[in-house]
Amino acid sequence: MLSQQLLNALSLGSVYAVFALGFTLIFGVLGVINLSHGVIFMMGSYIALQLVTLLHLPIVLALVVAAILSGLLAVVIDWLVLRPLRARNAPHLAPMIATIGVSILLTSLIQGLMGAEIRRFPSGTLPEESITWGDLHITYVQIGIMVIAIMMMVGLWLLMKKTQLGRALRAIAESPKAAALLGIPVEKLFYCTSFMAGSLGGVAGVLVGLSFNAISPFMGQPMLHKGIAVIILGGMGDIRGALIGGLFLGFAEVFSVAYLSSDFRDAIAFGLLFLILLIKPSGLFGRILERKA
Amino acid sequence: MKLVRLALMSSLLSCSFYGVAADIKIGAAEALTGPAAKYGVAIKNGFTLALDEINAKGGVKGNKITLVMEDEQGKKEEAINVFKKLIFQDKVLMVFGPTLSNSAFAADPIAVAAKVVAFGTSNTASGITDMGPYVFRNSVMEQDVLPVVVKKAISHFKLSKVAVIYGNDDAFTKSGYDAFKLALEANKLPVTTTVTYAKGDIDFKAQLTKIKETNPDAIVCSCLVEEAANIVLQTRSLGMKQPFIGGNGFNSPKLFEIAKNAADDTLLGSPWSAENTSPANKAFMNGFKAKYGSEPDQFAAQAYDAMYILAEALGSITLTNNLEKDRAAIYEALPKVKHDGATGKFEFAKAPSKVGKESGYDAKQDAIVNIAKDGKFVLLK
Numbered sequence: 317m318l319s320q321q322l323l324n325a326l327s328l329g330s331v332y333a334v335f336a337l338g339f340t341l342i343f344g345v346l347g348v349i350n351l352s353h354g355v356i357f358m359m360g361s362y363i364a365l366q367l368v369t370l371l372h373l374p375i376v377l378a379l380v381v382a383a384i385l386s387g388l389l390a391v392v393i394d395w396l397v398l399r400p401l402r403a404r405n406a407p408h409l410a411p412m413i414a415t416i417g418v419s420i421l422l423t424s425l426i427q428g429l430m431g432a433e434i435r436r437f438p439s440g441t442l443p444e445e446s447i448t449w450g451d452l453h454i455t456y457v458q459i460g461i462m463v464i465a466i467m468m469m470v471g472l473w474l475l476m477k478k479t480q481l482g483r484a485l486r487a488i489a490e491s492p493k494a495a496a497l498l499g500i501p502v503e504k505l506f507y508c509t510s511f512m513a514g515s516l517g518g519v520a521g522v523l524v525g526l527s528f529n530a531i532s533p534f535m536g537q538p539m540l541h542k543g544i545a546v547i548i549l550g551g552m553g554d555i556r557g558a559l560i561g562g563l564f565l566g567f568a569e570v571f572s573v574a575y576l577s578s579d580f581r582d583a584i585a586f587g588l589l590f591l592i593l594l595i596k597p598s599g600l601f602g603r604i605l606e607r608k609a
Numbered sequence: 610m611k612l613v614r615l616a617l618m619s620s621l622l623s624c625s626f627y628g629v630a631a632d633i634k635i636g637a638a639e640a641l642t643g644p645a646a647k648y649g650v651a652i653k654n655g656f657t658l659a660l661d662e663i664n665a666k667g668g669v670k671g672n673k674i675t676l677v678m679e680d681e682q683g684k685k686e687e688a689i690n691v692f693k694k695l696i697f698q699d700k701v702l703m704v705f706g707p708t709l710s711n712s713a714f715a716a717d718p719i720a721v722a723a724k725v726v727a728f729g730t731s732n733t734a735s736g737i738t739d740m741g742p743y744v745f746r747n748s749v750m751e752q753d754v755l756p757v758v759v760k761k762a763i764s765h766f767k768l769s770k771v772a773v774i775y776g777n778d779d780a781f782t783k784s785g786y787d788a789f790k791l792a793l794e795a796n797k798l799p800v801t802t803t804v805t806y807a808k809g810d811i812d813f814k815a816q817l818t819k820i821k822e823t824n825p826d827a828i829v830c831s832c833l834v835e836e837a838a839n840i841v842l843q844t845r846s847l848g849m850k851q852p853f854i855g856g857n858g859f860n861s862p863k864l865f866e867i868a869k870n871a872a873d874d875t876l877l878g879s880p881w882s883a884e885n886t887s888p889a890n891k892a893f894m895n896g897f898k899a900k901y902g903s904e905p906d907q908f909a910a911q912a913y914d915a916m917y918i919l920a921e922a923l924g925s926i927t928l929t930n931n932l933e934k935d936r937a938a939i940y941e942a943l944p945k946v947k948h949d950g951a952t953g954k955f956e957f958a959k960a961p962s963k964v965g966k967e968s969g970y971d972a973k974q975d976a977i978v979n980i981a982k983d984g985k986f987v988l989l990k
Contacts, residue, residue, distance in 0.1 A: 317818050317819075317821065317822045320818045320847070321818055324815050325815070327812075328812045424642070427646075432643065432644065432646030432647060432650075433646070433647045433863060434834075434835040434838075434863065434867065436866070439869055444846075446846045448848060453846060453848045455846050528812060529838065529839055529868075530835055530838075530839050530867075532644070532835065534643075534644050535811075538810070538811075569815065570815040573816055573819060574815055574818065574819055578804040581805075582807060
């Protein structure tokens with residue numbers, strides 16, 4: 317059963333990584349911890365759910381539309397909530413509190429519109445039978461999540477390293493003021509970043525909704541907690557860190573259940589995380605923090 | 610602003626001078642929002658249906674019952690706030706709720722201290738009625754239901770060993786596990802492995818793979834319904850075919866909405882069955898479908914019965930409009946009620962007192978064992 321547990325760990329870790337990618341991107345560029353990322357994740361899965369159930373869109377198309385709409389939602393949140401705070405030079409705790417407010421608002425809104433109960437994509441949205449390979453069972457969604465996690469990470473990493481846009485974003489991450497002096501349209505790129513992060517969050521929501529059949533207004537909260545742990549472990553704002561951190565948390569959780577005790581799963585996983593942070597306080601790839609220090 | 614305040618004042622005044630004489634004010638604290646809302650809303654619907662029926666027939670001795678419904682969000686702190694509001698501010702005669710056992714442990718002591726009846730319709734954890742004499746419930750404890758279910762499961766599936774999975778950070782699922790543990794020990798059924806998960810988990814494959822290694826004949830599961838449905842689905846996706854033996858959390862149509870036929874062969878003990886053809890249950894089910902356009906569940910049935918139990922108790926006393934006396938009178942009257950409702954024959958049983966502390970009243974009612982077939986629970990013959 318070791319191979320099955322390895323696979324379980326890999327797919328759970330990919331879920332965490334997909335969620336953490338957008339989260340870490342926002343921090344890297346805007347320098348704020350956007351706690352509304354959890355509800356954007358939740359909104360993404362609801363948007364896709366509505367598209368599939370009401371408009372009977374195929375799931376791939378629904379995924380794309382959900383990605384765009386959750387990206388736009390993130391831009392609206394940025395424009396309404398984060399921009400005024402930026403303009404007033406608010407201390408960095410203010411955006412955190414403000415985005416908690418956004419989370420509560422949107423969670424209540426969805427709960428009012430859709431009800432608190434859990435929903436799932438209609439059965440047959442994706443092939444449900446698992447592929448068996450000896451003792452190993454893997455579902456199509458699991459494969460999809462792993463592939464998409466890696467694709468998104470590589471894509472995002474290439475974007476940041478190899479394109480003009482990426483260079484501009486990295487300049488902003490370094491210092492928004494200096495970037496503005498160099499003629500980089502900082503505000504526009506903030507919106508652009510919010511859009512990308514929101515899309516990533518929305519995609520993560522759709523994938524999680526597809527694989528775990530548990531779409532609810534509250535699905536973002538536990539994911540947000542794990543997401544914070546993942547990006548701290550990976551190094552705040554680092555894209556590779558989000559993937560490695562996500563996979564680390566997935567492996568730590570699955571293997572403490574498999575070979576130690578499920579009662580102490582979170583204690584073990586977060587204990588390990590703490591140990592790593594003791595050795596490397598800025599996280600595995602934490603260059604930004606080190607540089608600031 | 611002044612106008613509003615004036616209007617409020619006058620409505621308050623009219624309420625205290627004329628309202629109370631004709632209306633019997635009852636409070637209910639249920640989780641209408643939050644993760645437990647599916648239970649809380651079902652309970653609210655059950656109350657409202659019974660209330661409308663009772664009031665349409667002229668109420669109790671000509672007095673209409675009014676229900677002050679408050680949202681406790683399934684949170685301990687909110688349950689405490691809402692209980693305080695209902696008891697001290699709204700000055701209700703007695704309080705229904707809260708929805709979750711977890712919240713009941715937090716809020717019921719307030720009612721006990723104020724000598725007000727707290728009547729739970731969905732609290733199945735053990736120890737709820739140990740909190741004091743004023744705590745009532747018509748929900749059957751899992752520790753009474755589960756031994757019946759386990760016994761039936763052994764003979765039906767010819768079990769020789771089972772694995773157990775439960776949520777270890779929730780009063781309801783933990784207490785369900787404790788009751789299962791006792792029931793398994795009483796029936797001398799060996800357990801291959803026991804695994805746990807935490808609230809908010811969605812991926813249970815690590816735990817289930819561990820269960821798969823030990824190759825049990827069935828899986829015992831004390832979980833809330835969304836977890837239960839997901840656990841069933843993930844068990845099947847790992848290629849495991851074992852039937853489930855479920856706790857009270859499985860008792861919701863949601864299980865099949867999510868898990869579909871993957872949940873077939875699940876055994877479940879419950880105080881209520883949609884298949885019960887007694888006149889009282891038929892009346893309840895038809896009334897519910899007509900009013901809400903959906904199928905009722907156990908939680909609605911228990912709330913519906915609870916309101917009738919209260920109405921019977923109210924019918925046996927004479928209200929004096931002295932709140933303290935009336936609260937004492939309803940406390941005295943409730944234990945004497947014997948009711949035959951949607952959940953079958955019911956009466957209260959005084960819970961055994963713990964070390965010099967007087968306990969409240971538990972439900973005395975027979976459990977029904979159901980089996981899942983084609984996406985619904987049917988009676989297991």
